[in-house]
Amino acid sequence: MKHIITISLLLLMAFSASGQNDAITKYFDQYRDDDRFTMVSINKKMFELIANVAEEEVDDEVMDMLKEMDGLKILTTSDSPKQFYDEAIAKFNTQEYSELMTVRDKNQNIRFMVKDTDGGKIVDELLLLVGGEEEFVMLSFVGKIYLNKIGKLAKNMDIDGIEHLEKLDK
Amino acid sequence: MKTILLSAIVIALYIVPTQTVGQDSMSPNKFIDLLLKDDHSLAVRVPGWVVRSTGRIAAIDLEGDEKKIVKELSKSIKRIRAIVNTKPPSELGDNLLALYNYFGNNAYDEYVQVRSEGNNVSLWAQQKKDNIKNIVLIVHSDEDDSVVINMKTKISIDKLKSMNFFKEMQKI
Numbered sequence: 001m002k003h004i005i006t007i008s009l010l011l012l013m014a015f016s017a018s019g020q021n022d023a024i025t026k027y028f029d030q031y032r033d034d035d036r037f038t039m040v041s042i043n044k045k046m047f048e049l050i051a052n053v054a055e056e057e058v059d060d061e062v063m064d065m066l067k068e069m070d071g072l073k074i075l076t077t078s079d080s081p082k083q084f085y086d087e088a089i090a091k092f093n094t095q096e097y098s099e100l101m102t103v104r105d106k107n108q109n110i111r112f113m114v115k116d117t118d119g120g121k122i123v124d125e126l127l128l129l130v131g132g133e134e135e136f137v138m139l140s141f142v143g144k145i146y147l148n149k150i151g152k153l154a155k156n157m158d159i160d161g162i163e164h165l166e167k168l169d170k
Numbered sequence: 171m172k173t174i175l176l177s178a179i180v181i182a183l184y185i186v187p188t189q190t191v192g193q194d195s196m197s198p199n200k201f202i203d204l205l206l207k208d209d210h211s212l213a214v215r216v217p218g219w220v221v222r223s224t225g226r227i228a229a230i231d232l233e234g235d236e237k238k239i240v241k242e243l244s245k246s247i248k249r250i251r252a253i254v255n256t257k258p259p260s261e262l263g264d265n266l267l268a269l270y271n272y273f274g275n276n277a278y279d280e281y282v283q284v285r286s287e288g289n290n291v292s293l294w295a296q297q298k299k300d301n302i303k304n305i306v307l308i309v310h311s312d313e314d315d316s317v318v319i320n321m322k323t324k325i326s327i328d329k330l331k332s333m334n335f336f337k338e339m340q341k342i
Contacts, residue, residue, distance in 0.1 A: 033285070038284075038287070039285040039286070040283070044279075045295070046281040049327070052327045053330045
């Protein structure tokens with residue numbers, strides 16, 4: 001009986017740990033099929049492929065980052081952007097993140113948040129939220145992210161919403 | 171023994187529901203066959219030798235890395251099947267789910283997904299060691315045309331690397 005309880009507890013922990021992951025995924029899944037949003041999802045395999053194929057042209061740290069990138073998710077909309085921004089802020093457990101930078105720019109709030117386990121210049125997740133009169137952007141980069149290189153990577157990606165990451169270079 | 175049996179049951183109770191959800195599975199070829207039954211469909215099957223010949227012809231006017239890429243890539247494609255459906259059938263959503271289940275069961279990875287203004291684009295690939303064996307591109311929307319392209323390939327990552335594929339892509 002003790003074994004069953006132990007096994008059950010271990011399984012429960014494993015499932016709840018993967019289920020915890022997380023408010024952002026839930027929020028993303030909630031709106032990924034919503035016509036008001038533009039959604040982009042780039043997965044680990046794509047980053048691996050780019051890293052493999054682009055090896056000689058890209059700077060070493062960007063290359064390391066590409067190899068260890070787990071995914072990029074972007075949601076953007078120009079429909080009720082302020083409302084979606086407020087909803088995202090309310091739903092995400094922002095206490096899990098450290099505030100990296102906040103910019104108030106032309107009636108827009110831009111918040112850069114990071115999840116960092118070792119307190120170094122490499123972070124595990126970068127969350128960007130933009131909310132204003134014109135657009136709402138939620139961008140989540142997961143992997144080993146070199147903050148000093150993310151702007152450079154963003155410059156090489158032609159995706160709506162990602163240009164906000166270039167602010168990290170300034 | 172009883173403990174082991176009970177433990178096995180407990181484990182099964184956790185695992186079985188996650189594996190039985192969405193058991194319907196449909197391969198890309200079956201998916202195309204099914205869409206083909208619809209009056210609004212147009213399908214094409216291009217064998218590898220046609221792709222290679224076309225690649226050779228297309229490469230005549232090209233130079234340098236571009237020429238190499240077109241030649242090598244056309245050599246790496248074994249077969250292409252594509253279908254265009256001008257009016258999405260009502261059961262498209264269910265069939266897409268079955269197709270995604272097939273991808274899940276057969277080690278396909280979703281590389282990219284984009285959804286914008288009602289259009290969905292997703293790129294799936296099956297990679298074995300350093301070779302991309304199958305590529306499926308799905309473009310569908312609720313109102314407009316849907317396109318499914320299923321490619322059987324043998325694209326070597328090393329080859330892509332050697333032909334400066336990324337540099338050429340950046341130029342585009």
